[in-house]
Amino acid sequence: MYPAAFEYHAPASVGEALKLLGKLDDAKILAGGHSLIPMMKLRLAQPKHLIDLRKVPGLTGIKEDKGMISIGAMSTHWEVESSKVLKAKCPVVSETAAMIGDPAVRNKGTIGGSLAHGDPAADMPATVIALGAEFVCQGKKKRTVKVDAWFTGLMETALGEDELLVEIRVPALAKGTGAAYLKFPHPASRFAVVGVAAVVTLDKNGTCTKAGVGVTGAGSKAVRAKGVEAALTGKRLDAAAIEAAAAKAADGVDVQADLQGSVEYKAHLCRVFAKRAIEAAVKRAQG
Ligand SMILES: Cc1cc2nc3c(=O)[nH]c(=O)nc-3n(C[C@H](O)[C@H](O)[C@H](O)COP(=O)(O)OP(=O)(O)OC[C@H]3O[C@@H](n4cnc5c(N)ncnc54)[C@H](O)[C@@H]3O)c2cc1C
Incomplete structure (x- = not known):
């Protein structure tokens, strides 16, 4: 074609x-x-x-600044996957990039392209939601959009028609915070049939003081799993607490049936992958 x-x-x-x-x-x-x-x-x-933005300088590069990591929008998935700064300070972003497509896709595709496109089965949206990322847009003026206002519908974002996405900002993770992204990949494209990212912060007694959970693939856009976050916060995250929180993973998601599965099947995957992602994040938070 x-x-x-x-x-x-x-x-x-x-x-x-x-x-x-x-x-x-x-x-x-x-x-x-x-x-x-x-x-x-x-x-x-x-x-x-x-x-074509490929000859525009200044849109790549990954650096830490005052506890936030700035990722140039034209950074390829491979650059994100292999970034020393991200691997040290916010490895879940590198790990998510490493799960995108195959090496050919990762060498050309960009983090900004993925987040501006807003594909409902893309991986990075779940992770940036869980992390509470910020998006820097450049039009006549520069403005910053918080992730909760970014994904507005099926392949729709808050990016204006006269704007470029120039930078994505994610927090450097402090001690006591763990994060993980896990997905059930489509066997051909590797897109997420369902993907869940979880970020948890534990205090010295093992109580969860903050939780972020993002779900992609299941509905018409990636969303924050607010019910899961509320169920995790303030609890000691033992197996029963994680199971109970993960059971809410499909609440508030407009789960869509498609060629990959029925509504029931995809809602089930949301719960299964939420549980696994939270367990992995807790393990990392415990060091
Ligand atoms: C075979 C295959 C497998 C794939 N598998 C996966 C997968 O497993 N997981 C996954 O998440 N993705 C997957 N993808 C999608 C891939 O990650 C794309 O790279 C990504 O979605 C788009 O990034 P891009 O840089 O190629 O953007 P483009 O295709 O160039 O652009 C996408 C859209 O974003 C807009 N845009 C791009 N950059 C900007 C910017 N800086 N400012 C404003 N607007 C902008 C464009 O105008 C366009 O509308 C796959 C793609 C293919 C072809």
């Missing part, structure tokens, strides 16, 4: 990219092209202009 005809633009700066985005009718940003190009080939997207 060939995409419909389009004009290609390769700006050399963020300013130039924004100017093109404001001026051109029906333009789309091109990052790694691993979601947009397949959609164009299927004619599900037919933009008249593509604005």
